[in-house]
Amino acid sequence: xxxxxxxxxxxxxxxxxxxxxxxxxxxxxxxxxxxxxxxxxxxxxxxxxxxxxxxxxxxxxxxxxxxxxxxxxxxxxxxxxxxxxxxxxxxxxxxxxxxxxxxxxxxxxxxxxxxxxxxxxxxxxxxxxxxxxxxxxxxxxxxxxxxxxxxxxxxxxxxxxxxxxxxxxxxxxxxxxxxxxxxxxxxxxxxxxxxx
Amino acid sequence: xxxxxxxxxxxxxxxxxxxxxxxxxxxxxxxxxxxxxxxxxxxxxxxxxxxxxxxxxxxxxxxxxxxxxxxxxxxxxxxxxxxxxxxxxxxxxxxxxxxxxxxxxxxxxxxxxxxxxxxxxxxxxxxxxxxxxxxxxxxxxxxxxxxxxxxxxxxxxxxxxxxxxxxxxxxxxxxxxxxxxxxxxxxxxxxxxxxxxxxxxxxxxxxxxxxxxxxxxxxxxxxxxxxxxxxxxxxxxxxxxxxxxxxxxxxxxxxxxxxxxxxxxxxxxxxxxxxxxxxxxxxxxxxxxxxxxxxxxxxxxxxxxxxxxxxxxxxxxxxxxxxxxxxxxxxxxxxx
Numbered sequence: 001x002x003x004x005x006x007x008x009x010x011x012x013x014x015x016x017x018x019x020x021x022x023x024x025x026x027x028x029x030x031x032x033x034x035x036x037x038x039x040x041x042x043x044x045x046x047x048x049x050x051x052x053x054x055x056x057x058x059x060x061x062x063x064x065x066x067x068x069x070x071x072x073x074x075x076x077x078x079x080x081x082x083x084x085x086x087x088x089x090x091x092x093x094x095x096x097x098x099x100x101x102x103x104x105x106x107x108x109x110x111x112x113x114x115x116x117x118x119x120x121x122x123x124x125x126x127x128x129x130x131x132x133x134x135x136x137x138x139x140x141x142x143x144x145x146x147x148x149x150x151x152x153x154x155x156x157x158x159x160x161x162x163x164x165x166x167x168x169x170x171x172x173x174x175x176x177x178x179x180x181x182x183x184x185x186x187x188x189x190x191x192x193x194x195x196x
Numbered sequence: 197x198x199x200x201x202x203x204x205x206x207x208x209x210x211x212x213x214x215x216x217x218x219x220x221x222x223x224x225x226x227x228x229x230x231x232x233x234x235x236x237x238x239x240x241x242x243x244x245x246x247x248x249x250x251x252x253x254x255x256x257x258x259x260x261x262x263x264x265x266x267x268x269x270x271x272x273x274x275x276x277x278x279x280x281x282x283x284x285x286x287x288x289x290x291x292x293x294x295x296x297x298x299x300x301x302x303x304x305x306x307x308x309x310x311x312x313x314x315x316x317x318x319x320x321x322x323x324x325x326x327x328x329x330x331x332x333x334x335x336x337x338x339x340x341x342x343x344x345x346x347x348x349x350x351x352x353x354x355x356x357x358x359x360x361x362x363x364x365x366x367x368x369x370x371x372x373x374x375x376x377x378x379x380x381x382x383x384x385x386x387x388x389x390x391x392x393x394x395x396x397x398x399x400x401x402x403x404x405x406x407x408x409x410x411x412x413x414x415x416x417x418x419x420x421x422x423x424x425x426x427x428x429x430x431x432x433x434x435x436x437x438x439x440x441x442x443x444x445x446x447x448x449x450x451x452x453x454x455x456x457x458x459x460x461x462x463x464x465x466x467x468x469x470x471x472x473x474x475x476x477x478x479x480x481x482x483x484x485x486x487x488x489x490x491x492x493x494x495x496x497x498x499x500x501x502x503x504x505x506x507x508x509x510x511x512x513x514x515x516x517x518x519x520x521x522x523x524x525x526x527x528x529x530x531x532x
Contacts, residue, residue, distance in 0.1 A: 009243070009247055012244065012247055013247055013251055017247060017248060017251050020248075037205075039205060040205055043205045043208075043209075043241075043244075043245070044241075046244035046245070046247075046248065047239070047240045047241040047243075047244045047245075048240070049244070050240050050243050050244040050247065051240040112255070112258065113258055113259070113261060113262070116255065116256055116258060116259055117259065117262060117279055120259065120279040121279050121280065121281040122281070125280075128277075128279060128280065129276035129277065131279075132259075132274075132275075132276050132277070132278050132279050133274055133276055135256045135257065135259045135260070136259045136260055136262050136263050136274075136278055136279065137263060137274035138260065139274060140221060140222050140223070141217075141221050141223075142221075142222075142223060147274075147276075148276070156214070156217055156218070156221075159217040160210065160213045160214050160217050163213045163216060163217065163249060163252060163253055163256075164209060164210060164213050164249075166252050166256060167209070167213070167248060167249050167251075167252030167253075170252050170255060171248070171252075
């Protein structure tokens with residue numbers, strides 16, 4: 001049981017999590033009227049995807065995640081008290097994300113390293129220092145607390161803050177050119193519309 | 197059904213991030229672990245949020261590759277400001293070749309036991325090109341010598357006197373009944389107990405940067421003027437033409453003293469200045485053959501002992517070509 005749970009989580013990490021930037025771009029298209037937060041859709045999609053007990057049978061994780069997200073968006077639409085015309089009309093015109101295997105590659109390593117360093121550099125000074133000592137120099141929170149004259153719980157708070165900042169940033173980052181081009185006009189892409 | 201809101205999502209992710217941090221802490225207890233599993237079992241939302249934060253945390257482990265090689269003689273002090281915004285790296289992969297770390301270790305080891313000469317009442321300590329060394333004096337004051345530098349120490353009954361004869365050094369004055377006096381290029385400085393400052397000789401005069409405590413600088417001891425008091429975070433330059441001082445930020449000081457970690461930190465310096473800086477540390481000299489490229493601006497963090505990494509960073513970033521002469525000297529010129 002626990003063993004199987006661990007396999008399920010590993011599958012989620014491997015196949016679903018790296019889709020986040022694409023899913024977010026996809027989710028934005030359902031939220032054009034500003035009534036739903038696209039991040040919430042992705043968050044819910046993750047929760048539903050990791051719950052899947054039959055993950056072994058899923059041949060196309062990107063297609064799977066896309067369908068979940070679409071359902072989440074539909075549910076969000078149903079929960080609304082006021083429906084706008086655009087929200088419903090947009091629904092049928094949204095192009096699915098690229099489902100070809102291997103399209104969602106991680107960033108090339110050097111570029112990734114730079115992206116990570118950039119994210120850390122953007123943190124407030126004390127938070128950045130704590131994070132640097134933890135992740136670059138692998139000092140324990142106790143050691144960092146002593147070195148910087150902080151309490152362990154403050155060190156923890158800085159680490160949580162830094163991690164939250166980086167995970168949001170990484171979640172939004174797309175390493176390759178996105179297949180979901182939000183700039184294109186809607187009429188020009190009708191021929192390619194998803195018919196699900 | 198209750199509609200999810202951003203604050204709820206944020207609260208879940210926040211809780212997940214805290215668990216990631218806690219579980220990564222070596223002092224995490226079995227009770228913490230059990231509490232975590234109970235939390236995770238509460239919902240798939242928690243479970244997924246944890247996986248998301250944990251994945252980001254694991255990706256951040258790659259930052260360890262940014263750690264500069266161990267180069268200090270006395271201690272390896274982690275640099276908390278390594279990733280400060282002013283120190284953006286040009287090409288991090290260059291900063292860590294095993295070759296460079298090996299060289300640094302060899303250089304530091306070679307210093308031990310060499311370069312000490314006692315004459316008269318003073319003792320001279322010196323480094324060759326590419327060397328650094330830390331000298332701890334009898335009163336626990338410390339002198340850290342940069343490349344190609346020399347100091348003469350004269351401790352007498354009423355005064356502790358050190359003279360910077362060549363190059364650059366950081367002085368840390370220990371507490372003592374006798375004043376700690378530094379002489380450099382005709383000027384005399386008296387450091388407060390506990391003060392830490394860097395002095396670098398220039399072609400005329402010297403530059404002084406106070407990192408901690410305070411220093412009284414008398415640029416012209418022959419004139420009867422009051423000394424200038426420099427406090428922590430102030431840098432001064434003096435020469436035969438006079439002196440001026442300005443306030444500098446901590447990160448600026450750290451950049452100027454990056455050599456203590458075996459590094460050169462550039463932050464918008466011209467290629468000409470950067471090359472001059474590298475040439476201080478290496479026998480293998482770099483020259484600029486084409487004046488039109490001297491003004492290119494650079495930022496980045498480099499190993500002092502790795503001019504070739506610097507050169508390849510420059511040639512891959514700018515339209516610059518490098519040519520190595522038969523004697524090993526590197527010439528830079530414009531490409532295309």
